[in-house]
Amino acid sequence: MVRGIALQREAGFRSFELRVLGLLKSSPMRQALWLSLLFLLTSALSLGVTYYVAHNAQERAIQDSLIQDMISFRATPSAQALAVLVNAQTSETDPRRRLLSYRHPGGRVIAGNAAITQKDEGFRLVVLGADPTPVQGSFLLLSERIHGGLLTIAQSAKPLHDLRETFLRVFLFSLLPTITIAVLGGVLLARRAARILADLDAVLSRLTSGELTARVAPESMARGDLARIGDSVNRMAAAQESSMAALKQVSADIAHDLKSPIQRVAVQLADLQQIEDLPVEARQIADQTIVETQSIVETFQSLLQIAQLEGGSPKSRFVPTDLAAIAATFAEIYEPVAEEEGRRLTLSLPDQPVWMLGDKGLLGQMLANLVENALRHTPEGSDIAISVSQNEQGVALTLRDHGPGIPEGEQQNVLRRLYRLEQSRTTPGSGLGLSLVQAIADLHGAGLALENADPGLRVRLSFAAVTL
Amino acid sequence: MKILVIEDDKTTGPFVAKGLRQEGHTVDLVANGRDGLLQATTADYDILVLDRMLPGLDGLSLIKTLRGAGQRTPAIMLTALSGVEDRIEGLEAGADDYLVKPFAFGELSARVAALARRPGYQQQETTLQAADLQMDLVHHRVTRAGVDIPLLPREFTLLEHLLRRKGRVQTRTMLLEAVLGINFYPQTQLVETHISRLRGKGDRPFYQDLIENVRGAGYRIAA
DSSP: OHHHHHHHHHHHHHHHHHHHHHHHHSHHHHHHHHHHHHHHHHHHHHHHHHHHHHHHHHHHHHHHHHHHHHHHHHTOSSHHHHHHHHHHHHHHSOTTTEEEEEEOSSSOOEEEOGGGOOSSSEEEEEEEOSTTOSOOEEEEEEEEEETTEEEEEEEEOHHHHHHHHHHHHHIIIIIHHHHHHHHHHHHHHHHHHHHHHHHHHHHHHHHHTTOTTOOOOGGGOOSSHHHHHHHHHHHHHHHHHHHHHHHHHHHHHHHHHHHHHHHHHHHHHHHHHHOTTOOHHHHHHHHHHHHHHHHHHHHHHHHHHHHHHHHTGGGGGOEEEEHHHHHHHHHHHHHHHHHHTTOEEEEEOOSSOOEEEEOHHHHHHHHHHHHHHHHHHSOTTOEEEEEEEEOSSEEEEEEEEOSOOOOGGGTTGGGSTTOOOGGGTTSOOOSOHHHHHHHHHHHTTOEEEEEEOSSSEEEEEEEEOOOO | OEEEEEOOOTTHHHHHHHHHHHTTOEEEEEOSHHHHHHHHHHSOOSEEEEESSOSSSOHHHHHHHHHHTTOOOOEEEEESOOSHHHHHHHHHHTOSEEEESSOOHHHHHHHHHHHHTGGGTTSOOSEEEETTEEEETTTTEEEETTEEOOOOHHHHHHHHHHHHTTTSOEEHHHHHHHTSOOOSOOSSOHHHHHHHHHHHHHTTTSSSOOEEEETTTEEEEOO
């Protein structure tokens, strides 16, 4: 239970992490971050320069005041008098603001505050804080030799410190919120853009899967370039939908206009057969004509079906399908026919189901076409082997026969509609079987390869692996 | 039975009507969708035979309207459109069966008979019988005159299909769809071969042939 919660939490965290990563990858988010960084750098630079100038001016002011101070001490007549003055002033001034110290030339006698006593002349910045000094803080001090001793005057550097504080505050209270707003805005924009892109992506994959009525919703479109893309997608989809509708209409019209007369022919032939004293010969002609009309219809139906498959619309019926089960079923259905015609149909399947996304009826029709093709073009007594295999790359359906095969240069030609090899002109068939196989393979995004199996033909269909 | 045929084609309509009348049915023939709808709603028919493309009101809309109004009369749709999608569309609209043009009359006749008996075949039998042949549905066993006939699963299904429809012709297309699950025209003698296999096991060794070949139509086991 506890472990479950921990796992759940981990999963939750991971999905959060993924979302953040996803956002960082989106271009609006990256742009927002870059702009924020640029803004931060520019602001920091200009603030830094201003601080530097202000700090220098402040320091100069303190130094000037120290120099001024020093001049008044120079006016004392002797070291003795200077020490007395230093002591007098030390007791009068606020040690947090001003400190003095004077070291006698020969001895150790020191007037004022010993903590700031220096060894050399010049300006210095010191920080007081350690015992035993009662005063703390940073001080700017000036030392100068007067009457052989060293006089040091220190003035609080608090204004400098305050200046730094002020600048830091300016930085914290103005710049950071600005940047936070920029980043948040970026995140919001990025999420919005990501949502629109996800919508576009979803619509596109619905369209490619044959759902031609899919459209990008107007409310999910932002203004600007994404809207234009959404618009184009919608226009493209509408064009494809109307061309599919046109194809359907044309197919329906042709079907109707062609089949109605054929139906009438069939009716008249049936009437003819009913005539009682019809000569046997005439009856045979009628029978033969019925068979011929049926084959016209079948050829025509195959052509229509290929056109419809190439239009791509049946994709919306794709469901998880076990290719091994289809192969097993059709091998079983065709086994008696193969035996009747003196061929042996063998089947080799993996132990597990072989799942793929597809249209079960069409896949069966494809396999039936391949088997019938093999039955027609191979010598009696030969083997026809069906196999299904699966690896990480995908799923393969292979049918191998021991017939004459297809000559090297003709392998692409036999996939063309109504094309027939010279060698098989005399065998029955419409020349549409392999075209239909190709169309069904294309619809499933499968590769179709015709290979020379020496002897015989190997037809290999490779489907992409799917995770269900 | 009383059958309404809605077909605008001037040859096919009368041909269907004549054939059905010869089989002893009472047939009304109308040539457009609007009249068809009116006729179907005002008179009481056992079966509707309608074309998909009709002037006035097309067959799909007609059947949808009928079903929308609660009319359940079994309907066979005749059509020039043979795609699987067209078939699905037709069945979804409410047709009970779907027959692609051009069709032989035997095919239509067999389907009319199948539709007419549809509601009857709901009871759960455990054995089926024809002459001296017995099929045990529970143990998947077939005997003839007491002799065991070992059948493959597909042969068993085929025999069961014919036995359940004793006396009615089952056409090649009907058997393809129902027994082999195939919705396209195979280029080989699939049904014929399966029937001949079944005959080899179930008929040939015995005196009387049970599976009849009905010329120009299909197969049947006599009632």
